[in-house]
Amino acid sequence: MAADAGGSLHILLVEDNDIHAELVIRGMGDSLVANKIPPVPESGQVLDYFIQRGAYTNPVQKPRPNSVLPDLRLPRVDGLEVLRIVKTTHEILRIPGVILTSSDAENDSAKFCDYHANSYVVKPPDFKTFTKLVKDLGFSWLGWNVKSLSG
Numbered sequence: 226m227a228a229d230a231g232g233s234l235h236i237l238l239v240e241d242n243d244i245h246a247e248l249v250i251r252g253m254g255d256s257l258v259a260n261k262i263p264p265v266p267e268s269g270q271v272l273d274y275f276i277q278r279g280a281y282t283n284p285v286q287k288p289r290p291n292s293v294l295p296d297l298r299l300p301r302v303d304g305l306e307v308l309r310i311v312k313t314t315h316e317i318l319r320i321p322g323v324i325l326t327s328s329d330a331e332n333d334s335a336k337f338c339d340y341h342a343n344s345y346v347v348k349p350p351d352f353k354t355f356t357k358l359v360k361d362l363g364f365s366w367l368g369w370n371v372k373s374l375s376g
Contacts, residue, residue, distance in 0.1 A: 236262045237290035239271055239307055241299050252359025269301040272310050275317045297326035297333060308340040
């Protein structure tokens, strides 16, 4: 799961809100960490993306991600199911998962441990704080931690 030859980390963002997705992509771009975030797949295609089947068979065009950022509430497969799939599939179980959600409900945040999420981050409601959170997340968590996990 190391970064590619250019030093880029491949992040799989699974987000159904186009505005939130764009903010995450822009924030990661501003985080001073070289990240590549491919177009967001439908939540039902996440396993295909991870195990590189179907439309995702070309590992050069669609490399296996270094980390996954699923939203908790998705239309077809929710973020916890995405993590369950990742953490129970041998080839991909070491890929770090960070739940990125607008839910701060106690029962939602408690479940993330059961699904082996590496972190649970609540999206702030205001634009400025959300943008700062994504920049910090990109630099701190995805930059430092993914690199240390991947060697």
